[in-house]
Amino acid sequence: VVWAADLPVVNGAVQYPNQCFTADGVRLERPRYPQDKELEAGLNGRSISEIAWNESMRELEYRDETIETFSRIEDIQVRMFHYWNDERFEIEKIDTDNNLIVTKTSSGIAFIEYTKGAPYYLENVYEMLGTVPGQFYVDKKADKLYYVPAENDTLDSFTLYASGIDVMLSIDGLHGSEGAPAVSFRNIGFTGSDWKNTNRNSFQAASDIYSAVRINDASHISFTDCSFTHIGDYAL
Numbered sequence: 001v002v003w004a005a006d007l008p009v010v011n012g013a014v015q016y017p018n019q020c021f022t023a024d025g026v027r028l029e030r031p032r033y034p035q036d037k038e039l040e041a042g043l044n045g046r047s048i049s050e051i052a053w054n055e056s057m058r059e060l061e062y063r064d065e066t067i068e069t070f071s072r073i074e075d076i077q078v079r080m081f082h083y084w085n086d087e088r089f090e091i092e093k094i095d096t097d098n099n100l101i102v103t104k105t106s107s108g109i110a111f112i113e114y115t116k117g118a119p120y121y122l123e124n125v126y127e128m129l130g131t132v133p134g135q136f137y138v139d140k141k142a143d144k145l146y147y148v149p150a151e152n153d154t155l156d157s158f159t160l161y162a163s164g165i166d167v168m169l170s171i172d173g174l175h176g177s178e179g180a181p182a183v184s185f186r187n188i189g190f191t192g193s194d195w196k197n198t199n200r201n202s203f204q205a206a207s208d209i210y211s212a213v214r215i216n217d218a219s220h221i222s223f224t225d226c227s228f229t230h231i232g233d234y235a236l
Contacts, residue, residue, distance in 0.1 A: 002130060003147045003155060007138070008164070014143050015164035017194050020136045021230050023159040028136045028147075031128035032079075038119035039064055041080070041111040044100065048115055053083065054203075056106040058092075060120070061099055068096050072126045075140060077198060078103060082118035085109055088200040108201040136160070163192040166232055169213045176220035186224045195232030209233050 008015050020028045042061030043051065060078065070076060078089040078101065089103035111118045129137045133150040147160060168190055176182030193212040202208040211234035215221060228235035 001149060003149060003158075004144050005147075005160075007143045007145055010164055015162070016138050016140055017145075017162035017164065018138075018196070018198070019162070019194060019232055020145075020147075021161045022134075023161070025229065026134070027230075028134055028160075029132065030124045031126070031131060031135050031137055033066070033070070033122045033125045033128050034064075035128065035131050038081075038121050041117035041120055042099070043112070043117055044098075048112060051110050051112055053110055053112065054108075055110040056108070057111050058103050058106050059095075060101040060103065060111055062101055063099070067101070067122070068094060070094075070122070070125055070127055072141070075124050075126065075138075077123045078120055079123050080107070080111065080118050080120040082111070082113040083109060084204075085202070086200070086206065087202075088198060090198050103199075105199040105201055108203040161192060161230060163194045163230070163232070166194050166196045166210060167212065167214060168193050171213075171215045171218050171221060173216070174218045174221065178220065181220045181222060182218060184222045184224065185226055188223075188226045189229065190226065190231070190235070191229045193230070193232045197233075211236055 022028065042063050044059060044061040073091050073094060076091050078091065080087045085108060087107055089105060092102045092104045094101055113119065124137070126137060129135060129146060130148050133148050135148045137146045139146060174182045190212060197208060197210065200208055212228065212231050213236045223236065
């Protein structure tokens with residue numbers, strides 16, 4: 001069973017969320033392949049000794065032919081966790097003649113991890129929808145959101161939360177002093193932001209992740225007894 005709902009339209013644009021939450025704050029998963037493990041990146045005929053750890057790459061050799069059966073390639077993302085890095089890539093094409101996934105952007109480091117190919121999986125795979133209860137999938141062709149209900153979900157009482165924005169508050173160039181703070185926030189709940197960066201290849205410390213509240217070139221700004229919930233990127 002899969003439930004479906006029309007995606008909302010804001011200012012004439014359909015909103016395509018990358019994350020959703022239930023009413024009690026559970027972050028939902030998107031369908032992935034494989035469901036319970038990672039694949040190992042092939043190296044397209046090269047040996048580990050030939051590859052520098054910091055080599056940028058765009059061609060990922062796959063060894064699982066199931067990948068060739070997936071449709072809606074433009075919505076699938078490669079998630080790769082290697083060394084200290086967490087990278088995300090949109091797919092430009094799947095080269096079935098050479099068993100290659102070609103990513104839209106280059107990696108920050110090579111598709112390896114020490115003595116083997118890097119672990120990875122595919123996320124947001126349409127064909128995997130329904131393998132696990134509580135999954136959601138955004139259908140950009142039909143402008144629909146699909147949800148696989150969990151055992152105790154009922155359609156008449158179920159609520160799902162999603163956001164169309166990633167930046168909730170931006171402060172730039174605002175300065176104060178200890179005696180005169182620029183601005184203070186107290187007892188404010190910052191709730192509901194999405195993440196938008198579908199190609200991540202930072203070299204170090206997840207430096208390409210943004211935040212829901214962004215402060216630049218500012219001083220003496222305080223947040224007291226505030227909460228940050230259902231946040232897609234960093235909070236602050």
